[in-house]
Amino acid sequence: MGDVKDILGMSRVKEEKDDKPAPVKKEKMKRPEGMSREAFALLGGSHPIIASQLVSVKKNDILKKPKPSTKGIVTYQYKPFKNQARTDDLELCHWVKCYKGANGIIREPDDSEYPYAKYNKKVQLMKYNAEEYDSLIRPDSGNWTKEETDYLYDLCEQFDLRWHVIFDRYEWPQAPPPGRSLEDLKERYYTVARKMLVSRQGREAPVANHPLVKQPFNKQAEQERKRALLALLARTPQQISEDHAILAEARAIEEKRKAEAGAAKRAAAAAAAAQQAAAAAAAAAPRTTSPAQPGRPAAAPAAPGAPVAPGVSAPGALAAPGAVAAGRALSPAPAMLVSELRHPAEFESAVPPGTPSLFDAEVKTYKPKPGVYLRGAHTQAMATQQAANMTGGSRAFKAVEATLTELQSPTALFGPRVMTRATSGAWLALRSEVIALHETRRNLANRLNADDRPGGSAARRPEKRRRP
Incomplete structure (x- = not known):
């Protein structure tokens, strides 16, 4: 490198100085005010609490005496x-x-x-006097006396409606056997309180939103709730696992139903869109030949047993909309012919050993590489490949979905639920035949439109003249 620098006229010493990295200046930490040098030196530069401890504290603030309070x-x-x-x-x-x-x-x-x-809060009870008890409460008291009701109210006031404590301390000697239950005590108190609240307001409408009126105590519902809670707590681990499995299965069924409903809704929307697109295309396209058009001979019915020319639909076979003139010669469509249709019997599940159980997009036996395969996932992938290979792309495939929807069978549109060799092969064959039907119709319509142009399909466009 020295010779090269000499030839170029470069200074060696200067370059060597330039090649050295610039020294990194360490940021010197400033000692805060009010801190002694000895204390600051003990901290060091790598102490983790320096950033949080070094605050601007003035020495005067530290040494300043607190101001005396005006109170003393x-x-x-x-x-x-x-x-x-x-x-x-x-x-x-x-x-x-x-x-x-x-x-x-x-x-x-x-x-x-x-x-x-101030934290000693007391419950405000709806107490009654002797006149109110005789006129309002006594007619519906049942086996409750006024003395026992007074005893219950005293306990409610003493223990602030803590019902488990009230039930534990309740010891009325004249209580009917087998004694009062917790639900009996609650029902008696809330019934009396509700009657007193409504009677003092004159009617029930002004206090309709009060908890005692809006949500009255139900003794039977409370007992049923406690019995259900006891049964829930008394379950064995096996019963708990079974309940969890049932709940998981119910959630899976609910999610599957939601998915099927969403798929059916999307399929219906796709079918409606395909019908609208087809109607718009039919309105925009030029009129094709028809038997009723003037100047066109009508197609004569073929005799039974007579051979059918290639490209002409036989009676009962699938044909494009509109009849084709008898004297018109059409080239055969590249789509699948009637003789090539596959029957579900060809996709039997019971096959000899070594026969592949999967099919490709052309509904031919497919032998995958060694490994584990899910027939359902492979079949859905082949169905997606069929849609991708169709001429016209996704817009043309919407018409195929509309045709499958017209069959009124979710299996024809979404595939069988159980993917066996027979069901998966038959479903792929059905889709390929419907795709072939639509391609045949499209090819036929294109040929008829081409023949209707002036000069026929062999007409050439006039050559453009070149500018001199």
Whole structure:
């Protein structure tokens, strides 16, 4: 390299200096204000908490004394107190935050009430008097007495409608055997409360949205719910697994039904679109020959047993829309002839060993490479390949889907549910025959349109004159 640099007149020393990478300047961390040099040196440059700890703290802020409070110096005093939520006038002591003024007088906080007394919430019960009980409640009391109802209300007020505690403490000696159940206690209280609420409003409409009126307690439904919950909790692991399997199968069935419904809807939309496209094409295309057109001889019926010329449809065979003139000669279509149609009997599942069980897009036996294959996935792939190989692409295949939809059989459109050798081969053969039918119709229409042009199909376009 030195000789080359000498020839080019380049300086070796300068190049060597230029080749050296530029030194990377390390970013020097600045010591924050208020931190001593010794403390900053202990941190180091690779300490993980430097970024979070180095904040701008002024030395004056650290050394500044806190401002004295206007209320005075904070001090704590051991003072007695009473809880307003209690009814027994119990007096206890606790530490209270107080303030000591400049004159030495200790001042207690303004709120002398116990701060936790506000959390003592009580349930508001719909109580009754003797007149309301005699006129409203007694006629529908059944085996409940006024004394037992009063006892139930006392427990509800004492335990704040905690029903399991009420049921545990309920000990009425004159209760009918075998005793009151939890549902009996709930039904008695909510029935009485609902009657009292409606009677005090005069009618039920003003309190229609109240929970006691909108959702009345149902004793039978509550008992059925508890029995169902007990049966659910008493299941064995085998029963739980069986239930999960049934639910999974039900979800799979529901998803399959949704998919089939969506596919049927899309097929119906495709058929409608194909019909509209066909109608638009028929309206835009020129008129083809027909027996009723003036100047065209009508096609004479062929005698029984007479040979049929190639390209002319025989009676009962599939033909394009519109009759073909007898004196017109058409070349044979490249599509499948009637003699080439495949019968489902050719696709038997019981075949000799070694016979391939798969078919390709041309409905011929297909021997795949060694391995495992899913016949259903392979058959669907071959059906997709048939649609791709069709002349005209996806727009032309919509007419094929419309024809398969007219058969009123989901199997003809989407394929059999169980893909055996017989069903998969017959389905592919059906699709190939329908595709051949549409291609034959298209070829026939194209030939008829070409013959209707002036000069026939052999007419040549006039040559363009070249400019001199």
